[in-house]
Amino acid sequence: MTKSLYVRTVLIFIAAVMISLIMAFILAIHMYSSNVKSMAEGQMIALGKKMISGMNEAPPSSLPNIIRNIVDLPGTRVKILDENGKTIAYGDGGSGKETPILQKQLALVIQGGVYRGKVAYNKEHSGPPSFLIGLPFQMEGKPYALYISPEINKLLDEFRKFTLTVLTSVLITGSLLILLAARYIVKPVQRLTEAAKRMAKGDFGIVLQSRRRDELGALTAGFNEMARSLRMLDKLRSDFVNNVAHEIQSPLTSITGFSKALRTKQMSEEERRQYLTIIEEESQRLSRLSTNLLQLSVLQQNSKLHHPAYLRLDEQLRRSIIASEPQWSAKGIQPELELEAVTAYGDADSLEQVWHNLINNSIKFSPAGGRIEITMSREDGFAIVGITDYGHGIEPDELPHIFTPFYKADKSRDYAVKGNGLGLSIVKEIVDMHRGTIEAKSRPGVQTVFTVRIPVQPVEEIV
Template sequence: MGIKSLYTRIVLIFIGVIVVSLIIASIASTLLFRKPFTQTLENSLLSNGKQIIQTYRSSVGTELVSFMNNVSSISIYAVQLFDASAKPLLEDGAEPVVPGEERIRRVLAGFEDRGIENEGRYPMVGIPFRVDGKPYALFVMLKNNEMWVQANREVSTEMLTVFLIGSALILAAARLIVKPLLRLRDAAGRMAQGQFDVQLQTNRKDEIGQLNASFNEMALELAQLDRMRREFVANVSHEIQSPLTSISGFAKAMRQKPMSEENRIYYLTIIQEESDRLSRLSQNLLRLSSLQHDRHPVQSTAFRLDEQLRKVVIALEPQWSGKEIALGLDLEPVTVHADEDQLSQVWTNLLSNGIKFTPVHGKVCIRAYADGRSAVVRITDNGIGIPEDRRTDIFKPFHKVDKARDRAVSGSGLGLSIAKQIVDRHEGRIWADEEPGGGSVFTVELPLRKGL
């Protein structure tokens, strides 16, 4: 596992935090406790040094150097005695007391040396006193004893133990943190290979649990998109293959066998109709792709919606008059700000769809009115209707209510998808309902002015 891995980085960061914390704690404890400890040690050394001098003075007839050597050998303090010439008079022990000459001269002059300085490993103090009129300087220092060493050793051991235990806990905690991320990485790798049925199980409620939940939602969305893509490809293939098969079959029939002029014209008519069907399919696919990729921005202008609907009805007159459909109009004067060409495509698609599924001698009604800040258009027919469980799917590309794809009702299944894309781009809504007496009703709501 390299230095770039998250696990390694977490471990190194946490260990670094422990090390820095121990260093800061050591420095802080030194700064906080050194001064009071030093002062206490000074007082203890001075007190014991004066006590040694007092004990010597109370011991009549005792020789000074011999007494001081005995004290140094049995005491926890190391002592050194200097005469007026700053010459050491005692034997050096395991811990030699070696103050600077300036400090010795100061004590010989009669001043106490209370400024503790680490000339060796331990601090020392100097005490002046006189014997038979001669000045002496007594320096006292704490010996290097086992208790002191043991205490330092225990502190070091405790710090090392804290470091090792903390590092072990960090290794375990980092693995627990990284483990779900590794699972997420592996799942993302499988998804990158096209396996969209990946779902991560977790009971966590923290950020990692939320990340897993978001990943599961993304996997479901991608699976749905992949399924839609496959259906789209299959539908496009079907829609293209069907007219191509008809064109190829009738063309071969015309070439391979003699036929009457009437049959020839009939075959050519079918070829032309299937060619037109392919052309419409191609145009609708291009239009749908263009709308989905926002290649044609909305060019808003103010125009009369009721007048536009009348023009669409007139343009589709051959379709509804050929089936002798009664067309009812209830159009209130409504002015909207929208893309006139795109909305014309919406009404053309919806009205053509209504005419297509309305039987001969049926009825189609168009109503337009303003409702608050919205313009509402309702196109109603008395055709075959739309089952309730399919009303949300009819706006998907190539969706058809008639699964058998009856040739009597032609169409590519793209008209409603194009209409919805245009309405969405105008910040409006479109939905389908069923009339109580049968048939379908499509409702479109558009803001009277875009952005309101």
């Protein structure tokens, strides 16, 4: 039962309220007692002076009656003693208890002092703690002592009962409000728990509604964002599987069909060679696909550079252009280079694959007799490489997706242009691994520019 967040929240709140109310009760009693004692002392001294004045002004014949009336005061014990400690008059204020006076208390007052203190009970006299006021006065030339002890304990008891009643009412009311407030707090958490269970079963289409602006509202918004990301990942996974199946199925169908034809169909030597060439090309495409898939998986799982070192990027780009000469020579393309000598920090093999993929893409999508431009400069601690071709370009709505695995701007998947939609994905992973950036800009029918930024120093030194 106590494992429930709702129960724990309620118990913690009630415990906090109870501790606060107990402390408030103790503090209120203490403050009230101090204030009452201070006020009562002043009032008792003023009352005692009035009693003494009344006795001094009374004629001798009516003095006994005056004294009896003085000591017979409800709620206040009054006692008059002579210098020998003999009780002249006493009134118990309706309490039925006598106020004991010690010798030292009597001596102080008889000598003209004012006594302020507590009643000193002994074995014969007992009672709750109460304070005592002693005043000296003269009557018929003899010293006397007037002691007044108010029954303030009754007042304090009443105040305690009243305070306890109020605080108990506050506790009950607060507990009921806490039960409602805790449900208001815990209910979104319960909704999140149920949604998490549904998500664990594969339901990523969950959207929780919340108008709260507190931490729970932020948690709900974070959950919705997580659900949205998981929906996207699930869609990417599904698309990835479909794309892999499509990329594999097409060459397998070709290989199967032409293999059957070779086995069952009568054909010339030239046709047989043509069929074998197609089977070889489709097999090579399957091999490239598996190699690229494996490389993409490795790059996504391990983002560390394998063999980092300083290298001359301009020389590496020149080697890549030379290595691609058969492709651009066949289409009559003349590369234009403007390379600044830049030394950067990275993995030579990985970066060489970046330039190879980007340059080959530029050659593929450039018209015969066209041109490509390759530039490099250094700016703000980065080597900036630009590769531009003047082919048919990329549509604006396709630009955000070109780095997605298996994405092809050619919706018909024309295999005249060899590729499986993984090249730019691999390029993006390698550039990210170097803590760099890559972006593409295109004007359809005019040009396409890929810009790569690679740090010239290790990331640790840049930071």
